[in-house]
Amino acid sequence: xxxLGEKKEPDKGLRELEGAExxxxxxxxxxxxxxxxxxxxxxxxxxxxxxxxxxxxxxxxFDDTDPVNKRPMLEAYGxxxxxxxxxxAVPDEVVIASDRLPEYxxxxxxxxxxxxxxxxxxxxxxxxxxxxAAKPCPHRDQSPEENMALWNDMMNGKLSPGEAVLRxxxxxxxxxxxxxxxxxFRIVTADHPRVGEKYRVxxxxxxxxxxxxxxxxVTHIIRGxxxxxxxxxxxYLYDHMGWEYPTTIHWGRIKIHQFGSFSTSALRRALEAGxxxxxxxxxxxxxxxxxxxxxxxxxxxxxxxxxxxGETDISISMESIYAENRKIVDPEAKRRFFVKDPxxxxxxxxxxxxxxxxxxxxxxxxxxxxxxxSKILISGDDxxxxxxxxxxRLKDLCNIEFSSLDPLRARCIGIDPQQAxxxxxRIIHWAPTDGVPVKVMxxxxxxxGIGEAGIKDDLGKVVQFERYGFVRIDSAADGEVVAYFxxx
RNA sequence: GCUCCGGUAGUGUAGUCCGGCCAAUCAUUCCGGCCUUUCGAGCCGAAGACCCGGGUUCAAAUCCCGGCCGGAGCACCA
Numbered sequence: 001x002x003x004l005g006e007k008k009e010p011d012k013g014l015r016e017l018e019g020a021e022x023x024x025x026x027x028x029x030x031x032x033x034x035x036x037x038x039x040x041x042x043x044x045x046x047x048x049x050x051x052x053x054x055x056x057x058x059x060x061x062f063d064d065t066d067p068v069n070k071r072p073m074l075e076a077y078g079x080x081x082x083x084x085x086x087x088x089a090v091p092d093e094v095v096i097a098s099d100r101l102p103e104y105x106x107x108x109x110x111x112x113x114x115x116x117x118x119x120x121x122x123x124x125x126x127x128x129x130x131x132x133a134a135k136p137c138p139h140r141d142q143s144p145e146e147n148m149a150l151w152n153d154m155m156n157g158k159l160s161p162g163e164a165v166l167r168x169x170x171x172x173x174x175x176x177x178x179x180x181x182x183x184x185f186r187i188v189t190a191d192h193p194r195v196g197e198k199y200r201v202x203x204x205x206x207x208x209x210x211x212x213x214x215x216x217x218v219t220h221i222i223r224g225x226x227x228x229x230x231x232x233x234x235x236y237l238y239d240h241m242g243w244e245y246p247t248t249i250h251w252g253r254i255k256i257h258q259f260g261s262f263s264t265s266a267l268r269r270a271l272e273a274g275x276x277x278x279x280x281x282x283x284x285x286x287x288x289x290x291x292x293x294x295x296x297x298x299x300x301x302x303x304x305x306x307x308x309x310g311e312t313d314i315s316i317s318m319e320s321i322y323a324e325n326r327k328i329v330d331p332e333a334k335r336r337f338f339v340k341d342p343x344x345x346x347x348x349x350x351x352x353x354x355x356x357x358x359x360x361x362x363x364x365x366x367x368x369x370x371x372x373x374s375k376i377l378i379s380g381d382d383x384x385x386x387x388x389x390x391x392x393r394l395k396d397l398c399n400i401e402f403s404s405l406d407p408l409r410a411r412c413i414g415i416d417p418q419q420a421x422x423x424x425x426r427i428i429h430w431a432p433t434d435g436v437p438v439k440v441m442x443x444x445x446x447x448x449g450i451g452e453a454g455i456k457d458d459l460g461k462v463v464q465f466e467r468y469g470f471v472r473i474d475s476a477a478d479g480e481v482v483a484y485f486x487x488x
Numbered sequence: 489g490c491u492c493c494g495g496u497a498g499u500g501u502a503g504u505c506c507g508g509c510c511a512a513u514c515a516u517u518c519c520g521g522c523c524u525u526u527c528g529a530g531c532c533g534a535a536g537a538c539c540c541g542g543g544u545u546c547a548a549a550u551c552c553c554g555g556c557c558g559g560a561g562c563a564c565c566a
Contacts, residue, residue: 029566030566031565031566033566063566064566065565065566066565066566068565069563069565069566070565070566120564123564124563124564127564128562128563131562132489132490132562161564162564164564165564174491175490175491176490176491176492176561176562177489177490177491177561177562178490178491178492178561178562179491179561179562180562182562182563183563183564185564186564187564188564202564204563204564204565204566205565205566209566224560225492225493225494225559225560225561226559226560226561226566227560227561227566228492228493228560228561229491229492229560229561229562230561232492250493252493252494252559252560253559253560257499264566265565265566306500306501306514306515306516307500307501308500308501308502310494310500310501311493311494311559312493312494312495312500312558312559313494313495313558313559313560314499314500314501315499315500316499316500317498317499317500317516317517319499319516319517320499320500320515320516320517323515323516323517324515324516326528326529327529330528330529331529333528335526335528337526357525358525361524361525361526361528361529362524362529362530393525394525395525395526396525397525417525420525421525425525427525427526428526429526464526464528465526466526466527466528467526467527467528468526468527468528469527469528470528488527488528
């Protein structure tokens, strides 16, 4: 009986992690050269989620060892902390690689002593030629003493950038050229944003990350497929040191329809070129941009966990994230009237002076009163679809018949919603003439219009502009409201 | 050139390790209908996929071989 029922259970959420029963230590290890993106969110959420599931520690580690090509930004360290916390993944420990160079040096020296590393003085091109031919370079057989002397020359300034690197001895005839004697340290004289010119010998990723994972007792690593070779490269280092390598899992590249493929460096260039107002511009695929737009952390979490961890390269749509968010936000978001590109409508007849409008169609969130009367505003989008003689209902106000479009005039033909139903009238929203100017910042531009004055009270909240979409009220100063668009 | 990984509906995802319960899961999207004082939500329904070709087997999405397509590494980047 048991066997029959067992196998069919569909996997909900994340797949089990092998060897995780006793708890796990996992890390998310970004280079802080910009703020966390949606891709970072995946790393933060999945790693921390596994830690929540099995118990253990979630670490945030900054792999900030390139002060030149991927120069860290000082502010970004804090951004990662902030965004991790917002995503519900407060790290148990924060490690910064640029603080730990002395420890790395110790391991480097140990490796030299163990004949697992050597200082290579080939220039880049000639080493590549030798490597491609599976031939050792002339420095490979130097004694530990010779290597130590050269290593000290790297440290003390006798050697200049480009004149020497420390290489890890692997297998020079390995059939995969990517694994042959990789570089572990190089000389960099540029200053580092955090530690200045304190160090002139900097580790490269495979060394720093590999050593650090061991130091920290990381049990499981999830990383991009592009770093698949890292495990095999670092495997040689681990062998030299007699360490045991963590379990690794890989995931494919993630692309988002609405943003294309993005890298922090590319975004940084676009930002510097003035294509965006900031890292939280609604067009940015950053966590802070989504937050500003009113996307909930929980929506992101659910989405990422549903995505899971696969080696397939994927191309996702923001629509899925929006759908997740809508489920969370819809029941609690107040409804508000906002008319885009407003047009003034003069109505003859007995139009109520105010309208009493519920904040939510199904939830009991109360009512607000919106001033109405013989002059109101309707949206330019609705105006385009009107014809003289046409009838429609102004939501929660009255039913009207248009007498002319230019000038825009109508006549109130009743206030009973039942009448509108019977006549099958379209229903549109509207705004008072003394409403508040609203600017909606969208990924694809800016919409302007007028909203009901009460919008000012919803500062920081997500509301639904009826028939327009969900927005987060970002600011309400100088008589103007700025809202950030989330999604329809 | 050398090396590695992947390929289930429009998009993701489950199932692949240990072949039969898979005429294939779930979500989202799209399309119909209902409902609704929002073009939102809700409800009902429908459509939609195992990259191709061989092989093994009573039986293949699942194993093997070949091909095709996609991604990645071969940096003194992360």
